[in-house]
Amino acid sequence: MGLKKILSLVTVTMLVASSVVGCSSSGGDASKDAKGDQVKVDIFQFKVEAKDALEKAAEVYEEKNPNVDINIETVGGGNDYGAALRSKFQSGQEPTIFNVGGPQDVKDWDGKLENLKDEPWVKEAFDGTLGSVTTDDGIFGMPFNQEGYGFIYNKEIFKKAGIDPATITSYDALQKAVETLDSKKGDLGLDSVFAVPGKEKWVTGLHLLNTALANEFESGKQAYEAKELGFKYNKELKDLLDLQVKYAFKPDGKNGSINSVDYAMQIEQKYSTGKVAMVQMGNWAYGGIEGVNKDIAANSGILPMPVKGVKEDCIPVGVPMYWSINKNKDDAEKKAAKDFLNWLYTSDEGKKMIIEDFKFIPAFKGYESDTLQPKDPLSADVLKYANEGKTMPWVFMGYPSGWGENVVGADIQKYIDGSMSWDDLVKNAQKTWAEERK
Incomplete structure (x- = not known):
């Protein structure tokens, strides 16, 4: 009997892998x-x-x-x-x-x-x-x-730029590499260093924000139980966001236009065609990259998402x-x-x-068994980080319902287009978190 066809489908998000042994069912x-x-x-x-x-x-x-x-x-x-x-x-x-x-x-x-x-x-x-x-x-x-996420990077572009990815274990090292790539983008055929999908509030309000809050809360459960948000690493979060925005592809040359960039433009139109060197995304993006360019997919890896002075040589895994x-x-x-x-x-x-x-x-x-190991380089990198203990937890599922995307994600869009200050973003995040936890 054939499977009933999918009713509805949109573009991505997040996410990737589970399995288990024992008590295998024949499904009879x-x-x-x-x-x-x-x-x-x-x-x-x-x-x-x-x-x-x-x-x-x-x-x-x-x-x-x-x-x-x-x-x-x-x-x-x-x-x-x-x-x-x-x-x-x-x-x-x-x-x-x-x-x-x-x-x-x-x-x-x-x-x-x-x-x-x-x-x-x-x-x-x-x-x-x-x-x-x-x-x-x-x-x-x-x-x-x-799944794990960080900065997916093009190994061939890094090699041509003379950058050793193994040296990028801190925020300062990441910033230096970004500046080097930007200075050589003409020779490398790049439109820009990054593609930032400002339209996708889950990328900023869930995943990017998680890098700061994963260092404030030990787990999603602890975040869920927290009545207040300290947001103690908000400045470090701002640094990580500002670095991407400064060197991001801008469709019409303005920061606000970053908010029109969606996942498909980020992954399929820019990264998978070699027009940008890096994107903030996870191992789940491999299939989309491979579908556009098998060579770039095979020569991709994941760099850390460094929270300056806190956890720098790590990626979020969960x-x-x-x-x-x-x-x-x-x-x-x-x-x-x-x-x-x-x-x-x-x-x-x-x-x-x-x-x-x-x-x-x-x-x-x-x-x-060897036959059941991840085959793609992004998943292999996530496993490597996990095996080396270089991870931070996913705590965003402990946020108040809708808060990450609809409050912080939306406010980050305002910050990008210049209509909201970072201080106001932080104050609103703290205020709305407390209101939701009453």
């Missing part, structure tokens, strides 16, 4: 209802980059389980997944499987989340990957994967999103949903797809 009769009737599983998910791989996995699973019909809808990137999910539930078209991001989402979706504490993959999850979706009552999400199951669906539907996810991440066939098709970095044990 376990997914039939008591009468052997057709069981429909609706999946509403955010990761646009994983769309094709998820469709393929669903088709394979359906072939093994002819009584299961998996229907996938994808909304991500330029669209607000959280808002789209709320609309989905409000319309009465509640999905069987959907995504949550951390403690705030677990609270927001209380009453809709199936307790997954007894699922076989739980004991295979790496330490720390379940904390954001764990409460005293249970475990309410399955990790997608692990779980981008979790699979959750709607507890209000009937037992046959929930059983099929659990069986599909368990099969995808724990069976030999599923694990191979997780690595080769999804290009995920596993969040589970059981992927230790």
Whole structure:
């Protein structure tokens, strides 16, 4: 039986890899209802980059389980997944499987989340990957994967510019490299050093902001529990933003135009064509780069996101999103949903797809063999940072709902176009955080 085609798709965001061992499910009769009737599983998910791989996995699973019909809808990137999910539930078209991001989402979706504490993959999850979706009552999400982000850079351009990326272990070293690239951009064929997607508030309000707040809070859960925001490293955040803005591609030559640059322009039109040397983005972007230019994709790496004087030779690494199951669906539907996810991440066939098709970095044990190691250089770099302990946590899923994008992300756009001062941005961030936590 064929997979129902995707209903909706937008440009990206975030995110990448999970897997698990043990209790591998064949996905056979376990997914039939008591009468052997057709069981429909609706999946509403955010990761646009994983769309094709998820469709393929669903088709394979359906072939093994002819009584299961998996229907996938994808909304991500330029669209607000959280808002789209709320609309989905409000319309009465509640999905069987959907995504949550951390403690705030677990609270927001209380009453809709199936307790997954007894699922076989739980004991295979790496330490720390379940904390954001764990409460005293249970475990309410399955990790997608692990992802990391920093400054993706073009190795060939760096080589031509005479820059050794191994020396970029501090903010000062990064600034020096940027200035060198800018001075040689004519010879290197560059439009600019960076492409900054100011239009994508998740890039600034979630990911960039995280570099400062990950040094203020130890985890997303601690951020979620914080009543006030100190924002103690806001000046260091400003330095990191200003460096990018100063040397960024500007469509019409003005800072404000940076806010018109979206993910597609940043990754596909500028970085993947060799017109910029660096972009702030994560390993999930590899597929998009490869789709435009295989040579540039193969010669890309990830540099640190240095918070000056705090954590400099590190990148943020974490779980981008979790699979959750709607507890209000009937037992046959929930059983099929659990069986599909368990099969995808724990069976030999599923694990191979997780690595080769999804290009995920596993969040589970059981992927230790050489054949199950990440194949692309960006994921390999993320693993290297993680193995060397050069990471900072993802705390943005502990922000108040919508605060990162709709408050700080929006204010960063105003700061870029000159309509808001940095001091006012900081004061508004602190004020709105406290108001949300009352």
